[in-house]
Amino acid sequence: MRRKRRKKKNLRIILTALLVAAFVAALGAVLIWKVFVVKDVSVKGNEIYTDKQIEDWVFDEKYSWNSLYVYFENKLNKTEEIPFVDSLQIRLKSPQKLEITVVEKGILGYLYIPSLGKNAYFDKDGFVVELSSQVIDGVTKINGLSVESAELYKKLSIGDNSKLLRTLLNVTQLLKKYDRVPEMIYIKDGNVYLIYGQIQVNLGGGTDLNEKILRMDQILPQLDGMSGTLHVETWSENNTDIYFRNGELMEIPNDVQTVPEASDGSADGSQ
Numbered sequence: 001m002r003r004k005r006r007k008k009k010n011l012r013i014i015l016t017a018l019l020v021a022a023f024v025a026a027l028g029a030v031l032i033w034k035v036f037v038v039k040d041v042s043v044k045g046n047e048i049y050t051d052k053q054i055e056d057w058v059f060d061e062k063y064s065w066n067s068l069y070v071y072f073e074n075k076l077n078k079t080e081e082i083p084f085v086d087s088l089q090i091r092l093k094s095p096q097k098l099e100i101t102v103v104e105k106g107i108l109g110y111l112y113i114p115s116l117g118k119n120a121y122f123d124k125d126g127f128v129v130e131l132s133s134q135v136i137d138g139v140t141k142i143n144g145l146s147v148e149s150a151e152l153y154k155k156l157s158i159g160d161n162s163k164l165l166r167t168l169l170n171v172t173q174l175l176k177k178y179d180r181v182p183e184m185i186y187i188k189d190g191n192v193y194l195i196y197g198q199i200q201v202n203l204g205g206g207t208d209l210n211e212k213i214l215r216m217d218q219i220l221p222q223l224d225g226m227s228g229t230l231h232v233e234t235w236s237e238n239n240t241d242i243y244f245r246n247g248e249l250m251e252i253p254n255d256v257q258t259v260p261e262a263s264d265g266s267a268d269g270s271q
Contacts, residue, residue: 204233
């Protein structure tokens, strides 16, 4: 009799526990369904893409309205690869608020690869981080180099001229440092030309680049509204002459053929 009573008591305990667990699970499901609804989204770290473009990529699934679903989806699965974006980090600030942090690829410039029909975007070390027909505003176009091909995540190959690549990388990094990113960098006969609208700057070869760009940065504001070439190519510690030739503009061939960015904000990142 005692065994039967103990067995019944244990059965009641198990049934009660199961009912409580079912109730808690049901309550949890209701809370997740009703409370964890995305109503507020903040996006930071993005320069290439707009907030809306990033949100469209993140909230592109059936249950993306649920903040918990979006959060764990980002944690458990890799976000679908987005051109020019290294990663997306999503934080759950509250049941109804998400914060998206965009980590973009460090791009210094791009050049057109005729054999691929695409632009090769490279980083500070000369590695190709993206191949795309898209043109990104604010990224310097490199002209005048003959590059037969490029491979994603591999270093740019400019024939056997590794010195020219080093010069190009040094120039792009210094220009970013001084916030003097030009519309174009043109390479001709080993000389580096910077194009700022109707102002062209001849930096010469790869010597004294920091000093030349520092002085150029100080002079450019004085040339606002003018047209011509600023010559700093001969500057050195022994020859500090810098001069501006009004009206002197070199014709630069446009060897970069690109597909303009779509008007609806979509990006072509095909590889």
